[in-house]
Amino acid sequence: xxxxxxxxxxxxxxxxxxxxxxxxxxxxxxxAERRATPSPLPRATxxxxxxxxxxxxxxxxxxxxxxxxxxxxxxxxxxTLVSAAGGRAYEVGYPSRAQAAxxxxxxxxxxxxxxxETVLRHHVETLxxxxxxxxxxxxxxDNGPDGVSVRLRDQTGATARSS
Ligand SMILES: Cc1cc2nc3c(=O)[nH]c(=O)nc-3n(C[C@H](O)[C@H](O)[C@H](O)COP(=O)(O)OP(=O)(O)OC[C@H]3O[C@@H](n4cnc5c(N)ncnc54)[C@H](O)[C@@H]3O)c2cc1C
Numbered sequence: 582x583x584x585x586x587x588x589x590x591x592x593x594x595x596x597x598x599x600x601x602x603x604x605x606x607x608x609x610x611x612x613a614e615r616r617a618t619p620s621p622l623p624r625a626t627x628x629x630x631x632x633x634x635x636x637x638x639x640x641x642x643x644x645x646x647x648x649x650x651x652x653x654x655x656x657x658x659x660x661t662l663v664s665a666a667g668g669r670a671y672e673v674g675y676p677s678r679a680q681a682a683x684x685x686x687x688x689x690x691x692x693x694x695x696x697x698e699t700v701l702r703h704h705v706e707t708l709x710x711x712x713x714x715x716x717x718x719x720x721x722x723d724n725g726p727d728g729v730s731v732r733l734r735d736q737t738g739a740t741a742r743s744s
Pocket of ligand 1: 590591592593594595596613614616622623624626627694717718719720
């Protein structure tokens with residue numbers, strides 16, 4: 582049975598960011614992600630100023646930005662896409678790039694989640710203390726006196742235990 586200090590179930594943005602944080606401290610972590618490839622759906626499309634600062638501290642700012650579009654984040658309301666030009670913009674709480682420049686070296690960015698996950702996956706794979714197991718599902722957890730153990734199933738259907 583293999584041992585890790587931290588088990589992360591799920592390699593979405595939260596799990597991958599947790600893995601990167603632990604990896605930068607040299608803490609042994611296993612990330613089990615049941616998908617073998619990232620979701621092709623864009624899903625979340627905005628990264629906040631603070632999240633961009635964290636990505637910048639990992640030297641990922643430019644790579645993350647490269648998969649997005651430049652612009653200030655606003656909500657656009659219109660009746661139909663055909664009449665979009667007659668729509669109206671609303672502020673949704675993100676600073677403009679000019680406002681963010683007063684307080685931060687970076688700014689909120691419009692970047693789809695599938696790109697962010699791809700960048701984070703590649704980054705996590707470079708961290709020596711972290712192991713990213715793709716196509717691996719956590720089936721069950723046992724919380725025993727010597728720690729937590731987890732039963733994992735990989736893409737071939739084989740199961741293994743880690744703690
Ligand atoms: C259609 C859609 C549109 C969205 N649009 C927006 C948007 O415009 N703006 C916005 O801010 N947010 C949006 N969201 C929400 C956003 O995608 C989520 O908030 C975000 O994905 C949460 O990240 P997470 O890492 O916490 O979870 P997830 O991204 O859900 O990651 C969890 C991961 O855990 C894995 N997993 C689960 N169980 C197991 C297991 N037992 N073993 C191994 N792996 C496991 C899953 O495969 C998954 O990859 C949208 C979501 C959807 C579905």
